[in-house]
Amino acid sequence: MLLADPGAYAPGSLDVCGDPALRRYWLGLFRRHIRTVVAHVAREHPEDPELHLRMEHAAARFLDHLEAVEVDPAARFDTLTLCAERERCLRAAGVADPFRRTKERENAAALTLLPALLSELDGLPVPDRLDALVRGIFAGNVFDLGSPATAELFAKGGTAFHDVRNRLRPRPWLVDDLDAFRLRFDRGVSRALVFVDNAGSDIVLGMLPFAREMLRRGTHVVLSANATPALNDVTHEELGSVLERAAAGDATLREGLREGRLETISSGGGLPLLDLRRLDPALVEMLARTPPDLVVLEGMGRAVESNWRARLHADALKVAMLKDESVARFLGGTLYDLVFRYEPAS
Ligand code: MG
Numbered sequence: 001m002l003l004a005d006p007g008a009y010a011p012g013s014l015d016v017c018g019d020p021a022l023r024r025y026w027l028g029l030f031r032r033h034i035r036t037v038v039a040h041v042a043r044e045h046p047e048d049p050e051l052h053l054r055m056e057h058a059a060a061r062f063l064d065h066l067e068a069v070e071v072d073p074a075a076r077f078d079t080l081t082l083c084a085e086r087e088r089c090l091r092a093a094g095v096a097d098p099f100r101r102t103k104e105r106e107n108a109a110a111l112t113l114l115p116a117l118l119s120e121l122d123g124l125p126v127p128d129r130l131d132a133l134v135r136g137i138f139a140g141n142v143f144d145l146g147s148p149a150t151a152e153l154f155a156k157g158g159t160a161f162h163d164v165r166n167r168l169r170p171r172p173w174l175v176d177d178l179d180a181f182r183l184r185f186d187r188g189v190s191r192a193l194v195f196v197d198n199a200g201s202d203i204v205l206g207m208l209p210f211a212r213e214m215l216r217r218g219t220h221v222v223l224s225a226n227a228t229p230a231l232n233d234v235t236h237e238e239l240g241s242v243l244e245r246a247a248a249g250d251a252t253l254r255e256g257l258r259e260g261r262l263e264t265i266s267s268g269g270g271l272p273l274l275d276l277r278r279l280d281p282a283l284v285e286m287l288a289r290t291p292p293d294l295v296v297l298e299g300m301g302r303a304v305e306s307n308w309r310a311r312l313h314a315d316a317l318k319v320a321m322l323k324d325e326s327v328a329r330f331l332g333g334t335l336y337d338l339v340f341r342y343e344p345a346s
Contacts, residue, residue: 001287002276002295004311004346011275012078013308014330025326027070030082033148034059041098058093062086079305080273087230087270097229099145106200107242114204115249121209130182133210138321138338139165140206141299143198146231146272147323149335161201174333177342189219193292195267195274196225197299199234208246215256222263228270236266272301276310300327311346
């Protein structure tokens with residue numbers, strides 16, 4: 001529905017299997033990461049030793065899977081299939097959502113910062129506001145417990161929104177279409193479909209202020225989050241609750257919800273990446289009925305790893321902070337480079 005050329009679409013940008021070094025890199029990364037999830041669950045749920053055992057069991061099964069693909073030169077996999085297998089092992093072992101508490105805590109913390117951030121943004125002249133909103137998206141997006149680099153940063157307390165926003169790389173970013181997008185944005189967007197990424201500062205301090213700016217400009221905004229948990233990505237259910245709490249303190253969001261100009265819909269996904277061929281049927285139906293003129297893909301997984309080459313029927317924004325060395329290299333950059341790609345509809 002969204003894809004300009006569905007036959008040519010593949011939700012994987014990196015050829016992980018075709019490059020022995022990349023193959024080793026990703027298998028090693030997934031192996032290290034699942035161990036950090038075991039430690040995370042033990043830390044976050046000291047009262048539930050049963051859960052620790054289930055988590056260890058899930059990790060053992062996932063490590064078996066990594067071992068099996070590692071020794072099989074014919075095995076085909078990429079970051080999407082490895083993420084899917086990790087979630088499958090978690091669910092099979094009875095681990096519903098290892099990051100639920102962290103997400104709740106980060107959502108609550110971010111919501112307390114939201115009113116002051118919105119006043120700050122409202123006080124900026126319009127040309128500066130878009131820059132600040134985009135830098136806010138980048139800064140929020142650093143809350144990512146799927147990347148060892150940012151998970152470590154988070155554990156050390158280094159993902160505080162305002163600090164990160166102050167330390168972002170200056171423009172021009174690695175991919176910087178902000179000026180082209182500004183012209184498009186000022187022309188008016190009638191309907192935006194926004195695939196959001198993480199909970200906490202990402203959704204609350206990055207994406208909601210951007211969505212709110214679109215509402216103020218008369219855009220109908222649809223926010224789409226995962227159906228089921230994946231790492232610290234916000235789920236559709238959590239998004240509803242975050243939005244309600246944010247709207248309690250903000251008239252624009254409140255009116256948007258009341259008037260139906262601000263909606264949420266499940267993407268149908270359950271991964272940090274997004275396969276645009278597998279969207280929730282209700283979303284597919286919505287796309288047929290009311291196609292968006294702007295689609296936003298946020299986060300490295302959705303915007304770069306799975307959809308960098310995707311060409312859409314709508315104008316597209318692909319916005320991400322690059323939190324992995326190999327993904328950064330794929331785009332000719334380095335860790336923490338920033339990507340703001342605007343692609344007019346194909
Ligand atoms: Mg994420």
